[in-house]
Amino acid sequence: METIKITGGARIGGANVTWPFAKLLVSPGKLELNASMHGNFVFRPGDIIALEPYYSLSSGIRIRHRVATYERELIFWCEDPPVFLRLIHHSGFLDPSRSSSVEQTLEIQEKQVSGGTPFKKPVVIVFGIV
Numbered sequence: 001m002e003t004i005k006i007t008g009g010a011r012i013g014g015a016n017v018t019w020p021f022a023k024l025l026v027s028p029g030k031l032e033l034n035a036s037m038h039g040n041f042v043f044r045p046g047d048i049i050a051l052e053p054y055y056s057l058s059s060g061i062r063i064r065h066r067v068a069t070y071e072r073e074l075i076f077w078c079e080d081p082p083v084f085l086r087l088i089h090h091s092g093f094l095d096p097s098r099s100s101s102v103e104q105t106l107e108i109q110e111k112q113v114s115g116g117t118p119f120k121k122p123v124v125i126v127f128g129i130v
Contacts, residue, residue: 003027004091006084008060009077010035024061024076024084028092033063041070043093052079061085082088 003025007048010022010033017035027107030050033041041063049064061084064076088094 002053006076006078006087008079009058009060011060011073011075011077012038012041013071013073016106024078026088026091026093028095031088031093033074039071041067041074043056043067048094052086052092053085055081063089090118095097 006024006026007020008022008024009019010017011064012035015038017038021036023034023071025034029044031043031045035041041064047065049066050062052062052064054060054062054075058077059079059081060075061081062077063074063075065129067078
């Protein structure tokens, strides 16, 4: 199946990103939440504990994960979470028999080490000082 691309918003920790500044991309071996300036979070199927509907003032998909360098609270805001959860299920992402390639696994691990932040620490420090 091809990559699913969904536009929405996101909550990253305590920060909110409004629609249309977040994207959820799902393929058989990779799930990626790109929240523009707030970070890019990439997961392998084994990194995910659960994908579940989330309802508050808005609706979305909560991403429960095992990646220690990422914010615990990751929510992708979308209009109809059950529909998107079915799309994710049908994409094959959560199918344990479909694993990532070695190259893709290394790429994902490298991104996870950075903690999802789009900026390098020295740049953030210099920007903070200025």
